[in-house]
Every structure is written in structure tokens, then in C-alpha cells.
Amino acid sequence: MKTESIICILCPNGCELDVRHSSDPIPETIEVEGNLCPRGIDYAIEEILHPKRTLTTSVLVRGGTEPQASVKTACPVPRDKLLDVRQALRSVALDAPVQIGDVALADVAGTGVDVVVTRSVEAKT
Numbered sequence: 001m002k003t004e005s006i007i008c009i010l011c012p013n014g015c016e017l018d019v020r021h022s023s024d025p026i027p028e029t030i031e032v033e034g035n036l037c038p039r040g041i042d043y044a045i046e047e048i049l050h051p052k053r054t055l056t057t058s059v060l061v062r063g064g065t066e067p068q069a070s071v072k073t074a075c076p077v078p079r080d081k082l083l084d085v086r087q088a089l090r091s092v093a094l095d096a097p098v099q100i101g102d103v104a105l106a107d108v109a110g111t112g113v114d115v116v117v118t119r120s121v122e123a124k125t
């Protein structure tokens with residue numbers, strides 16, 4: 001059995017989880033200790049089997065009062081796709097104005113996840 005330490009990020013407790021699993025784990029064989037709530041178990045299992053992350057970055061804005069707008073993935077994407085997502089966003093340039101919630105890039109890197117604007121940028125007057 002392999003043991004990993006993971007910090008749960010689902011609530012402010014930040015539990016340090018000790019996770020034991022085989023080299024080819026399945027949910028039923030993963031053992032989790034150290035969680036203060038049941039969400040920690042679900043988080044640890046997901047982190048071992050299918051780790052995901054939310055990517056935040058910025059993209060260029062043409063004709064805006066600011067040169068860039070901040071963006072993020074609408075939901076977490078598989079961790080092994082993060083470099084593909086970042087590469088896809090390098091070629092994105094939006095035309096001002098852009099508003100919070102606008103889709104900057106749909107189905108980024110074939111993940112099925114949209115990248116959305118998180119900071120509005122007005123057009124130059």
C-alpha cells in the first residue's frame with residue numbers, strides 16, 4: 001500500500017489527510033484518515049483517481065481600457081490537461097468590451113469546459 005499526505009481544500013479546516021491506496025487504486029480500496037468531515041473522504045478519493053484544477057489566468061483584450069482581462073475555467077479540468085488549456089489560451093484575444101461571465105473560449109482543449117471572463121474591460125472611448 002502506498003501512503004500520501006493531502007491537504008483537503010474543500011472547507012476552512014484544511015485537514016491533513018493520510019491516504020492509503022494500491023498502485024492501481026479503485027474507490028473501494030482507498031483508505032482515508034484525518035478528515036474532520038465526510039467531504040474530506042470524497043476529496044481524497046477524487047484527488048487520487050482523477051485530480052482536477054481550476055485554472056486562472058489572463059487573456060489579451062484589443063481596444064480596451066486595460067490590455068488584459070482575467071479569466072478562469074468555469075469548472076475544474078483534469079490536471080493532466082492544464083498545459084493544453086494554457087497553450088490554447090495563448091492565442092486568445094478578445095475585442096472590448098468584455099463582461100464578467102463572457103465565454104472567452106468554449107470547450108478549451110477538448111475538455112468540455114468553457115473559459116469565462118472574471119474581470120470586465122470597457123472599450124476605449
